[in-house]
Amino acid sequence: MMLLSSIIQTFEADFLATYQNALLPGQRKALASQKQCRTTQSPVMLAQCDGCEKQVFIPHSCGHRSCPHCQHHESQQWLERQLKKQVPAEYFLLTFTLPEELRPLAWQHQRTLYDLMIRCSWETLKTFAQNDPQLQGQAGAISVLHTHSRRLDYHPHVHVVMPAAAIDADERLWRTKAGKAGKSYLFNHKALAKVFRAKLLTAIREEGLELPACYDPQGSGK
Numbered sequence: 001m002m003l004l005s006s007i008i009q010t011f012e013a014d015f016l017a018t019y020q021n022a023l024l025p026g027q028r029k030a031l032a033s034q035k036q037c038r039t040t041q042s043p044v045m046l047a048q049c050d051g052c053e054k055q056v057f058i059p060h061s062c063g064h065r066s067c068p069h070c071q072h073h074e075s076q077q078w079l080e081r082q083l084k085k086q087v088p089a090e091y092f093l094l095t096f097t098l099p100e101e102l103r104p105l106a107w108q109h110q111r112t113l114y115d116l117m118i119r120c121s122w123e124t125l126k127t128f129a130q131n132d133p134q135l136q137g138q139a140g141a142i143s144v145l146h147t148h149s150r151r152l153d154y155h156p157h158v159h160v161v162m163p164a165a166a167i168d169a170d171e172r173l174w175r176t177k178a179g180k181a182g183k184s185y186l187f188n189h190k191a192l193a194k195v196f197r198a199k200l201l202t203a204i205r206e207e208g209l210e211l212p213a214c215y216d217p218q219g220s221g222k
Contacts (some may be wrong), residue, residue, distance in 0.1 A: 004069060006034040035070055037062035049143055075193045082142060089165035089176045092186040096121040096196055097157040101215040107158050118143055120199040121158045128187045129166050134177040137166030
């Protein structure tokens with residue numbers, strides 16, 4: 001098995017020569033951390049066997065949140081914690097994508113745009129749950145931001161895992177939504193896209209950011 005640190009050491013020079021001007025400070029930090037992960041350049045800890053008292057020095061992992069070696073165990077633990085929170089209802093995966101025309105704006109203002117995408121997607125779903133005839137209550141969800149596609153193209157989008165269930169605090173009722181035959185969606189995707197787009201554009205303007213001239217607010221951006 002080839003370690004990620006070995007891959008970085010082998011191809012780092014060519015990678016930097018190609019993408020030197022496109023890397024963010026956080027990406028450079030991630031590259032430097034993972035390059036030393038579990039190598040002779042990383043700090044070491046002393047481990048000792050209680051039976052034979054044999055001692056061995058073990059290199060530390062880098063602990064970076066983007067490192068697959070370090071985060072595999074933590075990811076599994078996170079998944080197990082989320083599974084314990086499951087409610088008795090059907091779950092759905094919803095995706096909110098930033099239109100291609102707005103990606104340069106997001107690249108220039110990443111902290112702001114990512115926050116707006118998370119908040120606007122949740123505000124959209126919360127509104128739909130409250131207005132849904134079968135739910136009529138407060139829903140819950142788990143949101144995960146992805147900034148790139150599987151091909152590593154810059155493609156900001158938010159994945160939301162949401163149960164078809166809600167709580168009506170006033171009536172003290174727990175409601176679930178039954179799926180219809182032949183329909184495997186929680187809410188109409190066209191209606192979701194329309195509301196999410198409106199909320200996001202309003203939030204961007206309120207932040208004082210200027211929309212690119214090429215973007216059509218009435219277009220098909222999801």
